[in-house]
Amino acid sequence: MLPKSIQLPLSKESVLELRAGDIVLLMGDLLTARDAAHKRLIAEIEAGNNLPVQLAGETIYYVGPAPAGPSQPVGPAGPTTSGRMDPYTIPLLKLGLRGMIGKGYRSEPIKQALIQHQAVYFAAVGGAAALLSKQIQASEIIAYSDLDTEAIRRFSVVGFPVIVVNDCYGGDAYADGLAEYGPPN
Amino acid sequence: MTQLRELPVDKITKAIGDLIQESAYALPDDYLAAMRSAQEREASQVGRIMISTLLENSDYAASQQIPTCQDTGMAIVMLEIGQDVHLVGGGLTDAVNAGVRQGYADLRKSVVADPLLRENTADNSPAVLHTDIVPGDRLKITVAMKGFGAELMSRLQMLPANSGSAAVTEFVLETIRAAGPNACPPIIVGVGLGSSFDGVGLLAKKALMRPLGQPSPQPHIAQLEQELLQQVNALGIGPQGFGGSVTALAVHIESFATHIAALPVAVNLNCSAPRRASIIL
Ligand code: SF4
Numbered sequence: 062m063l064p065k066s067i068q069l070p071l072s073k074e075s076v077l078e079l080r081a082g083d084i085v086l087l088m089g090d091l092l093t094a095r096d097a098a099h100k101r102l103i104a105e106i107e108a109g110n111n112l113p114v115q116l117a118g119e120t121i122y123y124v125g126p127a128p129a130g131p132s133q134p135v136g137p138a139g140p141t142t143s144g145r146m147d148p149y150t151i152p153l154l155k156l157g158l159r160g161m162i163g164k165g166y167r168s169e170p171i172k173q174a175l176i177q178h179q180a181v182y183f184a185a186v187g188g189a190a191a192l193l194s195k196q197i198q199a200s201e202i203i204a205y206s207d208l209d210t211e212a213i214r215r216f217s218v219v220g221f222p223v224i225v226v227n228d229c230y231g232g233d234a235y236a237d238g239l240a241e242y243g244p245p246n
Numbered sequence: 247m248t249q250l251r252e253l254p255v256d257k258i259t260k261a262i263g264d265l266i267q268e269s270a271y272a273l274p275d276d277y278l279a280a281m282r283s284a285q286e287r288e289a290s291q292v293g294r295i296m297i298s299t300l301l302e303n304s305d306y307a308a309s310q311q312i313p314t315c316q317d318t319g320m321a322i323v324m325l326e327i328g329q330d331v332h333l334v335g336g337g338l339t340d341a342v343n344a345g346v347r348q349g350y351a352d353l354r355k356s357v358v359a360d361p362l363l364r365e366n367t368a369d370n371s372p373a374v375l376h377t378d379i380v381p382g383d384r385l386k387i388t389v390a391m392k393g394f395g396a397e398l399m400s401r402l403q404m405l406p407a408n409s410g411s412a413a414v415t416e417f418v419l420e421t422i423r424a425a426g427p428n429a430c431p432p433i434i435v436g437v438g439l440g441s442s443f444d445g446v447g448l449l450a451k452k453a454l455m456r457p458l459g460q461p462s463p464q465p466h467i468a469q470l471e472q473e474l475l476q477q478v479n480a481l482g483i484g485p486q487g488f489g490g491s492v493t494a495l496a497v498h499i500e501s502f503a504t505h506i507a508a509l510p511v512a513v514n515l516n517c518s519a520p521r522r523a524s525i526i527l
Contacts, residue, residue: 082292082488097364127316127354136354137307137316142395142428164395165428165487186299186486187395187430188518190316191307209366210316210354222299224292224488235427238489242290243482 064222070118071159076181079225081232085183087221091120091162095141097211098204099149106152113204114213117157124162125210126200127190135200135216139190140164143182147171154178162223166235172227183223184234196221250332251383253527255341258333258387261525262323262342262373265389266349269521270313273304276457277434277495277520284432284485284492293490297432300485300518315519318353319391321346321373322451328382343371349389356394376448388455388524396433396517399425402447405509411470414439414511415477421513422478422494427487430517434458435478435497438512439467440504450514453498455522462499471497 067075069089079085092114094102105112123143127136143163150161151174159180164187167175175182185193197216204213226234278301285297307314323342327333350370357371358364401421405413418437425433438449461468474497484490504510 084292084295125316125354125356127313127318128352130310130312130352133312137313139316141317142398144428164430166426184427184486186296186303187427188315189299189303191310191312191314192299192303194312195306209368210356235487235489238290238292238484238487239482240489241482242484242489242491244480 066220069120069218071120071181073179076159076179076229079181079228080230081225081228081234082237083225085223085225087120087218087223090215090217091122091160093122093124093126093214093216095123095125095211096145097208098213099146101205103149103152112156116153118159119157120160120162121153121158122162122216126194126214127210129200133194135194135197137190138194138197140185140187143167150174154180167227172231172233175227175229176231179229181225181229182227184226185221185223193221248330250330251328252332252334253385254335255333255338256335257527258338258385259341259345259348261387261527262345262389263348265387265523265525266321266346266353266391269389269391269523270318270353271311272308273314273520274457274522276459278304280458280495281432284495288485288490288492290484290488290490292488293485293492296485296488297492313353315393316354317356317393317395317519318350319393319521320357321349321370322390322392323373323375324388324452324455325375325377326380326386327377328384329379330383331385339375342373342375346371346373385527386524387527388522390451390455391521393430393517393519396425396429396515399429400450400512400514402443402510402512404443405511407507407509409509414470414509415474417511418474418497418513419477419481422483422515423481425515426483429515430519431483431487432485432492432495432518434516434520435474435494436514436516437474437497437499438514439499439501439510441502441510442505443510445502446510446512447514449500449502450512453500454514454516454520456498458496464501467499467501471499
């Protein structure tokens, strides 16, 4: 079965359709940000300043790409550990952030916030950065260029493969995997 | 009198630069072989897809000469310096860091100069450098490009003396349970046992440098490696954490003498980009 394609920016309807464990291919534009950019975004929000990017409806990919080779728009770009962004995530969800892509566990409050704000958390394959970069057709730095690999970029992706980890109904693909293959509780 | 062998340090610089370039683009053969056999063993369909994606990634990176993973890590450099080697032409640490700068020229810069101030050094230096003085007139260089997704989930504990292998097992399992998908499984587990607080972490790191498929030469340690591997895989975390039978490809243990009061244990995890390479000069 071929995975279904989902358009970015994510519509409310597509978030409502996604279920933990779904493998989907993303098409369209997303933002990138990791530790240093998150820290700055939150500092701006706390200071009451305007953000350099609009977050309503957006998807953030937690990634610090490798430098681009001669014929690439961007170098290898796989996910980084999402849990480090947990302390910064709820204010961004309040501003309308609808999707996140990374790898690894999210905290309980984040899973609850996904339900409350109808948002979704995807994982990309950690370590498969070279292959993933094939699906990124354009990359442009749009804020915090001094942060280099940690700058905020806009990626245009085509057929970018991800798995839904946490959906907006409390579904959790990591927990499902443990329940199926782990020791009985 | 023993003849000293002169070795210009710029040879060390060049060797380290080359090792970094090579291992950024191509994962070790023993690791790829272990992944291929894991793919046959994996019970979960999603798990098999994850493993085949990672194998495909490694082929693609090698064919394009691009890094397998965007995080090309921090350089861990281990030198075994023969005591009959005379290093000439400059300082050893400087030569090592110059090699790191050369190797990482086109790679991501992931190192900050100060853990609190966090300003990027912009050239991925310095290396974490370990040196051993050994007999002979050769110099062996081992470089690991250590990804920090897995490093971040690694742990160290000073257990009381008589805790035994049961407590060691529990600590290893607890570490891996907490790491779950974060360490990009299938993982390789490096365990240090014994030594002191500072020494046990290095033992765990050295355990990760051992090629896959080589059990410990000590029978009781080799047996514990096997038992631990079974119990780690029974956790069900699976490839990329989506559930499955292959959470780890191997558990390696390095042990050393310790004090009558303690049983130090360190668990260092390696991820789906276990880059390591060695050369003898
Ligand atoms: S933990 Fe390893 S495989 Fe995962 S992103 Fe980091 S370096 Fe890459």
